[in-house]
Amino acid sequence: MSAPPPLSKQTSSVPLHFALLLFPSFQALDVFGPLDALNTLKRQYPSLPLQLSILSPTLSPVSTFPSSTGEHSPAFEQCITPTHTYASPPPAGTIDIIFIPGGLGTRLGPADEEGWKPLVSYLNTFFSTPSAVKNLKGIFTVCTGSFLLGRSQIPSGNGSGGSRGTLDGVHATTNKRGFLRAKEELKNVLWEPKARWIRTDLALPLGEGEVHKVKLWTTSGVSAGTDGVFALIEEEYGADVAEFIANILEYERTTDPKDDPFAVEL
Numbered sequence: 001m002s003a004p005p006p007l008s009k010q011t012s013s014v015p016l017h018f019a020l021l022l023f024p025s026f027q028a029l030d031v032f033g034p035l036d037a038l039n040t041l042k043r044q045y046p047s048l049p050l051q052l053s054i055l056s057p058t059l060s061p062v063s064t065f066p067s068s069t070g071e072h073s074p075a076f077e078q079c080i081t082p083t084h085t086y087a088s089p090p091p092a093g094t095i096d097i098i099f100i101p102g103g104l105g106t107r108l109g110p111a112d113e114e115g116w117k118p119l120v121s122y123l124n125t126f127f128s129t130p131s132a133v134k135n136l137k138g139i140f141t142v143c144t145g146s147f148l149l150g151r152s153q154i155p156s157g158n159g160s161g162g163s164r165g166t167l168d169g170v171h172a173t174t175n176k177r178g179f180l181r182a183k184e185e186l187k188n189v190l191w192e193p194k195a196r197w198i199r200t201d202l203a204l205p206l207g208e209g210e211v212h213k214v215k216l217w218t219t220s221g222v223s224a225g226t227d228g229v230f231a232l233i234e235e236e237y238g239a240d241v242a243e244f245i246a247n248i249l250e251y252e253r254t255t256d257p258k259d260d261p262f263a264v265e266l
Helices: 028-044 110-127 145-151 176-185 224-237 239-248
Strands: 017-021 051-056 097-100 138-141 153-155 163-165 197-207 210-219
Touching (some): 028 224, 097 110, 110 153, 138 145, 153 197, 224 239
Parallel strands (some): 017 051, 017 097, 097 138, 138 210
Antiparallel strands (some): 197 210
């Protein structure tokens, strides 16, 4: 195997601390596709001090399979053990990338809302904490993870003390099977019907009229998250690095964000 190509940036300027935000009934590939690419990045660049924090409502293992009745399918479920709870997260100012997957647990309704509301509440607190926001480099959502980000609130930034939807007026995409539901629920988001992923900037208010811009990646459904994370790796660590990691995984990337075979016709 050839030697890994050099990173395109200094270690001090690349994202190092990823925070994965979980909820019951997350979609497995939304999480494990991007994580496998990042795992491989760490293996190939062992001196790169990458860190992963996994947040959840409790420290109990989080399952892919609880049904709307709260029952598990122990014969065929996968679980992730969190490192932190939303009530006791990593220290403010240490997180570089927030990673929000999607899944059936993002749906509206009492049975599911109990699972995802702590995540949204955590985002609300995070976005209203300048010391946390000012060191954030980016937010990465997969599938209906953009629903959860869209349900969160950021300070309005106009001195009124009010708030607005985090994705209001922002171009974003999501799972195309849930696209019409996204447009109905989150009407102020500029949902893109044809996009494998979207890369844009998100302005987060810090107070006193000051804002902090972070990079935002929102991807389409499930497998699109893997293409999206390779776009993130390419931008942050280098095009040669992304190609090297993809070849190790024998993964044929979609490199054009507009190449969306699941686009919605409106």
